[in-house]
Structures are given as C-alpha cells and as structure tokens.
Amino acid sequence: MPPHITLYTQPGCLSCELMRVFLEAREFAFEERDISADPAARQVMTEMYDSYETPTVVVSLETTEEVVVGFDPDRLDQLLSGSPSSDSVTES
Numbered sequence: 001m002p003p004h005i006t007l008y009t010q011p012g013c014l015s016c017e018l019m020r021v022f023l024e025a026r027e028f029a030f031e032e033r034d035i036s037a038d039p040a041a042r043q044v045m046t047e048m049y050d051s052y053e054t055p056t057v058v059v060s061l062e063t064t065e066e067v068v069v070g071f072d073p074d075r076l077d078q079l080l081s082g083s084p085s086s087d088s089v090t091e092s
Helices: 014-025 039-048 073-080
Strands: 006-007 031-036 054-062 067-070
Touching: 006 014, 014 039, 054 073, 067 073
Parallel strands: 006 031
Antiparallel strands: 006 054, 054 067
C-alpha cells in the first residue's frame, strides 16, 4: 500500500515549491493543504504535528506516521524508499 502524503504549504514559500517538485518527480500522490487559505489545515499542522514552518510533510505508512518539517529530501527518500508510487512505477 502506498503511503498517504499530506503536504502543508503556503504561497510564496520556495521550499514548498521544491517539495512539490520533489514529490511529483518521484510520482508520489499527495494531498496539498494551503495553510493560508485553510484555517483548519493550519490548526492541524500546528497543534497535531507541532510544526510552525512550511513545508511540513506528513507521511502516513501502514503502521506509523512521520512528520518532516522543511525541505529535507534525504529524510523523505529514506522514508519513502521501498514504497511504491501511486502508479506502482519503480525506478531502475
């Protein structure tokens, strides 16, 4: 089962754009939540995930949930390695 990825962003955030490109390049499906337009998303990000910075990425795997604050491609590669993409495409 592929991971469920939620990306918390806001306009004008360069790191958010880099994260979006990073996830799209690896063909991972993700839900994007703009905290400037969605007060509930901002509340979840700050209260549930204790994050006050964008991008914040929540990776929900089968039994765990990991939160990555900021653009950290190495940590995301580590979390997502071995997880099939939304189209089950594997890298060669």
